[in-house]
Each structure stands twice: as C-alpha cells, then as structure tokens.
Amino acid sequence: MAVKVLVVDDSSFFRRRVSEILELDSDIKVIDFAVNGKEAVEKAAQLKPDVITMDVEMPVLDGISAVKQIMASNPTPILMFSSLTREGAGATLDALDAGALDFLPKKFEDIARNSDDAIKSLQTKVKEIGRRRLPRFAASTATRQSSRPTTARPNSSISQPDRTFQRAGNANISSGTAKASGKKYQLVAIGTSTGGPVALQTILTQLPANFPYPILLIQHMPAAFTPAFATRLNSLCKIRVKEAQQGDRLEPGVAYLAPGGQQMMVESRGSLKVFEDDSPRITYKPSVDITFASAAKAYQGDVLAVVLTGMGADGRDGARMLKQAGATIWAQDEKTCVVYGMPQAIANAGLASEHVALPDVANRISKEVGC
Template sequence: MAVKVLVVDDSSFFRRRVSEILEQDKDIEIIGFAVNGRDAVEKTAQLRPDVITMDVEMPVLDGISAVKEIMAATPTPILMFSSLTRAGATATLDALDAGALDFLPKKFEDIARNNEDAITLLQTKVKDIGRRRMSRFTRPSVAQPTSAGSKSISQPDRSFSRQTAPTNTNTIKASGKQYQLVAIGTSTGGPVALQTILTQLPANFPHPILLIQHMPAAFTPAFAARLNGLCRIKVKEAQQGDRLQPGVAYLAPGGQQMLVEGRGGNRTLRVFEDDSPRITYKPSVDVTFASVAKAYNGDVLAVVLTGMGADGRDGARLLKQAGATIWAQDEKSSVVYGMPQAVANAGLSSESIGLNDVAARLTRETGCG
C-alpha cells in the first residue's frame, strides 16, 4: 500500500517540486496540498495522510504552530523543510520539540552529494516515517532537572516521541563492568531521543559522553546549546583539541568527523572536515566508534539509537571486538528502526532497551545512581 502524503508549503514551485520527486516512487501517493499552516491543519483532519511534508515559514499559521495543532488533534508523522541558517535551525528544533519527526534542508543541493542521492533520501525518509503507526505516539515523559543546583530550563517541553512505559529498572542489576566513556549514535528521531536521555542524567555523571547525530553544520551549535540549557550535565559542540571531561557531553559538529586521540588522561578530540566520497555520513557513527575502540579498548558503553540505515554497525563491531558493551534502542520506541536493528541483527548488542529506560540504565550501569 502506497504511503499517502500531504505536501505543505506556501510556494507553488516548491510544492510542485516535492510532489514530482515523491511521485517518482510507486510506493508514494500525493493526496493533497496545503498553502499555509491553517490549511495544513484542516487538510490533515480531512484527508488523514500517512505523512506530511511541512515548511517552517508560512503565512496565516507558521509550520511550528501547525505541527502543534496537528499533533494535538490528528497526530501524523511530519517531515519539516527548513533553511540552513541559525534562525532556521532554531525553528526546526522547535518543530521537532512540537512533534515533527525529522527534517531536511529546503535546498536540495544541501541534502546529498548529487541530485539522485537527494531524491532517494527524500523518498526514503517519507516512506520510513510515513509507515509508522501514529497510535503509538504520545506526549513523552521527558524528565526536566528540578533538583537543587540544576540549570534553569531555557526551553519549554513540547516534544513528542514514540514512547513505551518505562520498566522498573531498579530490578535490573548493573553488570559491574568499569567504563571510561559513553558513546551514543543516532539519526532520524535522534534529537528528541537525545533530549529524553540527557535531561535525565545527573550532574555527577562520571564519564564523558560522545554524541554523534546526523545533522547539518548549521544545526549542531543550536542543538548543543539547547541541550546544555535543559540538562544538568554540560553539553557542548565538540571542538578540535577538547580534552574529555567527566559529566560533559560532546556533540559532533555537522559536516565533520569526530575522533578520539591519545591514551590515559591525555585523550582529546580531533574534529576535521572529511572529503572522502566513501563516507556517507558526516558526522559518522562508524568513524567515531572506530576511534573510540582504539583509544579506550573495551572500557566503553556504546548506545545506538533510532535512525535510518546502518551507520554504527561497523563501528560497534570494532568496539565489541575490543570488549565494549553495546546497547540498541528497541523497535517499539524507535522512530525508524534502522540503525539499532542493524546492530541487533549483527549480534553486536547485548540488550535492546526502550527509550524511556536508557537514562536510568546508564545511570545505574555507570554507578552514579
């Protein structure tokens, strides 16, 4: 059965361009168009699409407000289109908080190396998020820091995510393994998943955390700043030469690779632009995980979260061979069960864990809770 799509944009040119690209795929059907956010809310209730493509900036009702209304009345998977600017990044992150599942740059030349790759990526994203059953989506229990000494909350919690009821993690014993680093890789659905996890970690989290999220370069500074304002741990965009510190999460910059170099107490981050045509993702989970396996051997807890494709599988294999522990997000709580499925199917993960349980399990496993 074809995925039914509602295309929302105030530009007739962009509506036509998106529909022409999507309809090249026989598994996608365009069932309607909307010219502004208000029109989108009404058409969603009327047409009941499987997925919506949505512009951020529109007259009458903007894309963020439209996402809020749609998710409150007729929850539907939404793919945002935005400009690669600081304002566009902030607005897109607001849309993800409001309930949108993923985003793409509005300039197709910014999506991929060539036009064919961009077309395939758009079609694949629409099919992947459009086939998800929205009945599983509810307002998540994203923990916000309220204890003494916690940071103030800079953003309201308006996020949506595929959620499962948390298990009683108090009944699950820690393995007793000693770690020096936590590494987390993710893609589609990752911004909300990372916020869900990181906002629940205590300020005294004992290890550095590496975050590898597929995201454009214009977005990672805003995303790191947003997480830093919400979390009790410190979150920053990684920079060349950063010395890894406990209780600090380092977000790989968009468009670049992040490696760990050095040994013992002298481990630092190397951040660099990668022009290799063999590497699809920049940042790449595989690239970072491989460097972590070399720098830390088996003293690593790696987590692969929701995302398209299989980035992270090869790096997780190297980590596993070195003796590291690998966890994968479970299918039920994943927006797209691609990356964690690749790791699980390869026999690399020791556990598949629901999103709402990850923070508690990390806290218990690392001995700080």
C-alpha cells in the same frame, strides 16, 4: 499500499517540486496540498495522511504552531523542510520539540552530492517515517501531561507532544529495573540519526550533574545545526553539553557533540580530533562508525556504546570493533524508535547485549556506570 502524503508550503513552486519528486516513487502518493499551517491542521484531520511535509515560515499559521496543533489532535509523522541558517536551525529544533519526526534542507542541492541522491533521500525519509504509525487519537490533557517526559526548555512556549509510540517500552527486552553488570568504564558513546534529536534530549536531560565519564554524541545533522543543538541541550541538561572542537580534553560529566560535516575521533585517552573529511566513500559526516572505531582503539573495552533510532547501518562496523575490544553495546528497542534501522543493524549482527526502550536508557546508563 502507497504512503499518503500531505504537502504543506506557501510556495506553489515548492509544492509542485516536492510532489513531483515524491511521486517518482510508486510507493508514495501525494493526496493533497495546504498553503498555510491552518489549512494543514484542517486537512490533517480530514484526510488522515501517513506523512506530512511541512514548511516552517508560512502565513496565517506557521509550521511550528501547525505541528503542535496536529500532534495534539491528530498525531501524524511530520517531515520539516528547513533553511540551513542559524535561524532555520533554531526553528527546526523547535519543530522537533513540538513533535516533528525529522527534517531536510529546503534546498535540494544541500541534501546530497547530486540530484539523484537528493531525490532518493527525500523519498526514503518519507517512506521510513510513514511506516511509523502514530496513534490517531488525542489523549486527554491529563494523560498527556502526566506521561510527558520533562524535557521542555525553561520558559519555553512549546509543550511536549504526544509521543506514545516512543514511551511504549518492551518489558521483555529491557526495563528500568535491570541490574548493572559491574563492569568498569571510562567513556560513553551514543550514535543516532533520524529521531535522534528528541531521543538525545530525552536521555541527556535525565543524567545527573555528577555523571562520572565523558560522553561522545554522534548525530547525523548539518553543520549549521549542531552549534544550536549543542547550545539547546546545554541549557536543558544538568551535565554540560558542547559542540566538539579539535584538541578538546575529555572531562567527566561533559557531552561532546560531533560537528556537522566533520568527523570526531578519540585521538588518545583524553583528547579529541575533529577534522574535515572529503572522502567520497564516507556517507555520513559525522559518522558513528568512525567515532566508535577510534574509541575502540583508544579505550579498548572501557566503553559503553549506545545506538539509537536512525536509518541505515552507521555504527554497526564501529560497534563490532568495540565489541571485539570488550566494550558493551546497547541498542534502542524497535518499539520506541522513530526508524528501526541503525539499532536493527546492531541487533542483526548480534552485537547488542541489551535492547533498551528510550524512556529507560538514561536510568540504565546511570546504573551501569555507577551514578
């Protein structure tokens, strides 16, 4: 059955262009358009689309407000279109806070190296998040408030959306009561893609200020977004979070976010190398594989690596190198992933010793490293 899409944008040209691209794929059907956020909220309730593509800046009701209202009344996977500017980054992160699952640059030439790749990227993202069927009911206010993770920014006007699908852990796979292995570590590394910003925020905001090791964060994200994302996480977390820079010395209780468009490597125990990578063979910049592989070389088995939600298989090869060096590999469980791609690649390769539900990850990490 084709994925049903509602396209929301105040530009008639952009609505038409997005529709044309999506319907080149026979597995996608654009069922209607909305020209502002208010109309999007109404049509989301009427048409029950599988996916909504949403602009940020629109008249009558902006995209962020529309996302909040849709997620409160008719939870639907939403893909945001964003400008690659500092303001665009902030607005897109607000939209993710409000419940959107993922985003793409509004200029298609920014998506990939050529138009064919850009078209494929948009189609793939829509189909992937369209498979994530969110619950089509509005939980009571009391239920939503009692079950929300405490990740809202101080003084933020954005309430946390209903993320029932990300709270439904699988007790048969892992639980917050699992015991620590007793293994000693020197580094924690976390790789993720689609759905990662929310997943990372959920995990990092629960880690204690006295976290004993440095943390490497590899999130597939454009260069314009990583400074804003690092700043936002730092404002929310007890640990310190910063965008990684060339020559950074790794410190306990500090998380280093790989800069968008660059690669981050552990050069030796205690220092980072951040560099431009023009290799056409490397799809992801930053790449989880590259960072994981460097950690395996520098820290051998003294690494706890976690692969979270995301499309594709980035992280599998690097995790294999870590595993061979004696490191511990965990993967997010399928039920709480936005897209079960990267963790599935880890699972299928037999690399993960645990499959952990998102709400349990922070607690399991803290126990495992002896916080």
